[in-house]
Amino acid sequence: MTKPPLDILLCTPRGFCAGVVRAIDAVEKALSLHGAPVYVRHEIVHNKYVVESLKRKGAVFVAELSQVPDATRPVIFSAHGVPKSVPAEAQQRHLFAIDATCPLVTKVHREAEVHHKRGRHILLVGHAGHPEVIGTMGQLPEGAITLIETLSDVAALAPPPDRPLAFVTQTTLSVDDTREIVEALQARFPGLIGPHREDICYATTNRQEAVKHVAPKVDAMIVVGSPNSSNSQRLREVAERAGCPAARLVLRTDEIDWSVFGGIRRLGLTAGASAPEVLVEEIIDAFAARYEVRVETVTTADESVFFPLPRELRGEPQPAPAE
Incomplete structure (x- = not known):
């Protein structure tokens, strides 16, 4: 057939x-x-x-x-x-x-420490329980940072009255959601101090922009990633908000719901920042078994960022001392 x-x-x-x-x-x-x-x-x-x-x-x-x-x-x-x-x-x-x-998470830690040293109370925009948020809040004494998750949190916020305010953010948030929350914070607290460069990392921003470009053009979208991956979940949400009729987070091919993807003509495909390319290739192969597939790459940004290994791992092993 x-x-x-x-x-x-x-x-x-x-x-x-x-x-x-x-x-x-x-x-x-x-x-x-x-x-x-x-x-x-x-x-x-x-x-x-x-x-x-x-x-x-x-x-x-x-x-x-x-x-x-x-x-x-x-x-x-x-x-x-x-x-x-x-x-x-x-x-x-x-x-x-x-x-x-x-290193981009470490940047947020350093920003929080500087704000604290300068006597500011810190607002952290992020998701409760995420390891990155736990790590950032754990850089400073208890009570030095208040977590902000939603616009409702902004409205209910009662910060220390005698201290200036500053904010930092989790690096893997929705760009649009975070902008709304930050704008609401700035409206309530006009003197709010922010980072010199935004904390949401380049990779999160670039991947969300690519999804915004593709999502309105397809019948369905797959984000390759794990359910506990914040940046992958945000990509799925971004696809839905950009007009994609069906967006699903899938790690492996056995998670594909063919009742959703069985009658489509155009599929958007991306992967979260912690998902290897081999899983993307698996997904393409699974669709190729059912469809006559034509793959078109849609590029919205070029990335050339590189971070060196931790210092302890940059050298070669030292020879064992002679007996």
Whole structure:
């Protein structure tokens, strides 16, 4: 039987960002230099496929440092960043700790610290419970940062009356939602101090812009990514708001609901910043088995950002001393 035609509009940029590449490379480099096991506190990035792949290579993922049984083995902090209590605990236990926090998250941490030193109360726009938010709030004493999630939070906000206000944001938020919240904060607090450059990272912004461009032109859209990936969830939401009739977050081909994608003629396809390209290729192959597929790449930005590995991993292993 002749397969029906399907145009796939493939968003570019998509997939891995520089911070994710750095974090995954850090685990693989540590395994190369030091052998297995290498311990990783929390998921190095929010993608089950990546985590399982690293497990097979010898990475052991733990929830807390107390689960690291051998202080001589490397332990890596995830790309999302950690509260200051975590490296402090690592130092106290004399652990071989390697910080793979994305430099753009570290930028937010530094901004918060500067605001605090200058006597400002800090408003953090972000999602409660996300590791990045936990890490940012954990840079400062309790009560120094107030989390803002919604416009309702802005309306109900009662900050300390005797202190100037500043804001920072999670790096993986919806650009449009964050703009609304920041504008509402600025309307309520005209003296509010913001970052010199916005905190939402280049990769989040670029991927959302690509989706906005493609979403109105397709019958349905797939965002390749994990449910716990903030930037992937935001891409799905952006696609819906941009006019796509059906937008779904899918990690692997077995999650495709063919009742949704069975009669379409144009499909948009992108991937969150922690989703590897091999999963995008799997999705294309799954549609090619059912459709006569024509793939068109839609490019809205070029990315050339690179972050070097953590300092502890840049050198080659030292030769063992002669006996």
